[in-house]
Amino acid sequence: GSAMAQSSVTLYGVVDLGLVKQNRADASPAGITALGAVGLTNKELNVAQATKSRLGFRGVEDLGGGYKAKFKLEHRFTPDNGAQSATADFWDMSVVALETPVGEIGAGRDYMPAFYLQFKQDPWLNQGIAEVGGTTTYAFATYITPTTRSARVNNALFYSMAASGFTVQAAASMKESGTPGTTPGATGDAGAKNRFGLGVSYEAGPLFVGLAYDQSERTVGADHNLTMLGASYDFGMVKPRVSYARADLGATTPTSYIVAATVPVDTNIVKLGYAHFDADNATSTKANKFSIGYEHVLSKRTAVYTDVTSGKIKGSQTVTGFDVGVRHTF
């Protein structure tokens, strides 16, 4: 290509590929999924990714007077085979928004507020084999299931506002249909249901504290909900993060907490994380996961990384994993 025509669109994204291996593929699927979101079901050496690769299209138009029109479309894919990751084209994000002097109003598909907080508290951003904030180690695990509730919602309205260190995020997903269904964005038991979420955070210098809530309508019984609390403090030499989540699913109230930290080494970074999950179910399922990682920064946009992680569901065998790779943002 040559001589770029003018456009108001910015292409951006992340590509990440490396080698991933874990020591078990047989026996307990639960033990394996405790290792996180890479989706390995084997113990071979895999070409895989630690960051979820994306190709995005975004644009902003200044309308004057503090108003802006915006859009963001993010396509998710797996670069090891070039495949689209989900059925929707812009599965990662698809938002049209108006920024106003009193906050930003958006519509479309995006994360619920609790999940923005969840990412921020995990040094691995809920991604890759080493993540400690994922759906498998959190109380989120039981609140979110692919067929009923997802971290993202379709057909939603979003509002966010930041002032004086405070940030407020709200989201409401429309059920849009009275017919039963388990499509993405469906938010209930036997059919599409309404769902809403709220997040409030405060940031002042090195301190960050956040609280978020997510509630889903159900066909029968009481609504399900999830509450999350997180905090971090940047001491310079080390930035510890703690968070706690509790899901109220009616019959059970699973809980989880994580203790994590990032340690800067020159321009590079060491990541540490521990997560504990208690399913509060009949079999008293409890799980622990510990991860350590190192990210060597080659440039503002490119880093090489390596991680070791080990997870264990109580009464089951330990699953240990390792990755090494390169992440390039553009």
Next chain:
Amino acid sequence: GSAMAQSSVTLYGVVDLGLVKQNRADASPAGITALGAVGLTNKELNVAQATKSRLGFRGVEDLGGGYKAKFKLEHRFTPDNGAQSATADFWDMSVVALETPVGEIGAGRDYMPAFYLQFKQDPWLNQGIAEVGGTTTYAFATYITPTTRSARVNNALFYSMAASGFTVQAAASMKESGTPGTTPGATGDAGAKNRFGLGVSYEAGPLFVGLAYDQSERTVGADHNLTMLGASYDFGMVKPRVSYARADLGATTPTSYIVAATVPVDTNIVKLGYAHFDADNATSTKANKFSIGYEHVLSKRTAVYTDVTSGKIKGSQTVTGFDVGVRHTF
């Protein structure tokens, strides 16, 4: 992203999201579809769009001497859930063309000429809940059906030429196969058939008149065809548009007409439209639809809009709909 590499491609598109609601979801599907192309099958509040969202890639290369090489690829999606709208990637348009001093010759997938005229006559451009030029209110309704004939054709050759106020458009779609099929671009009864179309228009100052014809080969019986006539005149204060269409389907000859107008209010616009459809079938199906809309322009590329529309199939109940949203082009 930063530091854009040079390219000869322009990224462009439209994203539109808002709230849409109609008063009926039950009973007569016919009554509901009479309201247009938004595809609602419920009476809940929906996050939906009034303009069909698209992401396009286009390029032009000047070859000198009045010759240009061109391409245009348009991807259609629904931003409320980030999903691709149809099975084909560039379902909206996929054309490679050579512009020459004696007209433009193209190949690929695009609208047939009659549909370019149809859009021009509808203040809503055949899109959203309020449109009055759509397949459901026109004679087009019975000529076009998803499984046999579409507004667009695959495997086609296109020709267009503009001079002295006249524009000529011609298209011919190849049947490409002797085997029966109902794939997009298929143009007959029991299998892929040849199809061709022709459009002629004249524009002089405030006046526009256009005539278009579309004909589809059939396996048995006479070919089907459609004729459309449209005109508009820009009085400045108001721009009325009238059009008439007649489909010859052998057994029946459905007809439709629309009377519409746009009224500029400063830089904003008021839209009015009325459409009448007569199916000329055994049950004498007749339908009426009336729409009014207002578009408030925030910038050259962004507008907020609201529309109210009401449609009724004779003997059935009235369906009324409402939308409000924001449209951003890039």
Next chain:
Amino acid sequence: GSAMAQSSVTLYGVVDLGLVKQNRADASPAGITALGAVGLTNKELNVAQATKSRLGFRGVEDLGGGYKAKFKLEHRFTPDNGAQSATADFWDMSVVALETPVGEIGAGRDYMPAFYLQFKQDPWLNQGIAEVGGTTTYAFATYITPTTRSARVNNALFYSMAASGFTVQAAASMKESGTPGTTPGATGDAGAKNRFGLGVSYEAGPLFVGLAYDQSERTVGADHNLTMLGASYDFGMVKPRVSYARADLGATTPTSYIVAATVPVDTNIVKLGYAHFDADNATSTKANKFSIGYEHVLSKRTAVYTDVTSGKIKGSQTVTGFDVGVRHTF
């Protein structure tokens, strides 16, 4: 679109459309597929392509000290109907790579080295109705089958290095799973298997010679392999190319050779090619194909072309094809 935001991504690609016709659609499928990769199963006039159309996204970041971070994502589609060509989004190529002073290391999805050599030896680059290097006329035909082995591999590591006229390419695809499967990148009989390839070439002025090897693990029996040898010499007036390939499939050892040439005519080009294939099977299947083409260059990025080709499987009828079209790169 206007006012391009800065980005580090380059959009590039090829679109090609024209008319293609062959004289037979009935009888022997084998005879028809001998004509190459256009996939025609009819004898109608088709709108089709001679070059496989692609839309690509690529980026390079200079990390200093001879290091670069790179990615390349290529989407394949058919512009005659706007459809995606394969199940994977970036089916054509999906590579993340680090360039270092001692060679380039990549991961993802790409061609195996033998196929880079195969393309180089075919004046039609293994594409369109006239190609003589394709899977159907080569020994490659029997080595590559859609359900077991492909020209491309997923989940692979790649290495390449060029110095003093020599280029070395190596690729290894991970089996990643012990479970049987016939997914893309699967490289065995009854399940995913390891696969590796090596290519070495030498270029000095007008001379090019290349040798490549590809080996696939099997569940039972000995591994399959393929060896290819190719050479060309640019005499200025004409550039002849010869190549020979031999697949060792255990029970049979199919072979093929091609003799081809390109002849520059001003800035335009005449292409000639002959391919012979011997399946070495029970029925002694042998096939011949001859092609001649002319490419008229309109600009650096746009050309019009026409080709005539004729193929015959011994004992079967001759299939003759013709195409004319325009190819535009961007």
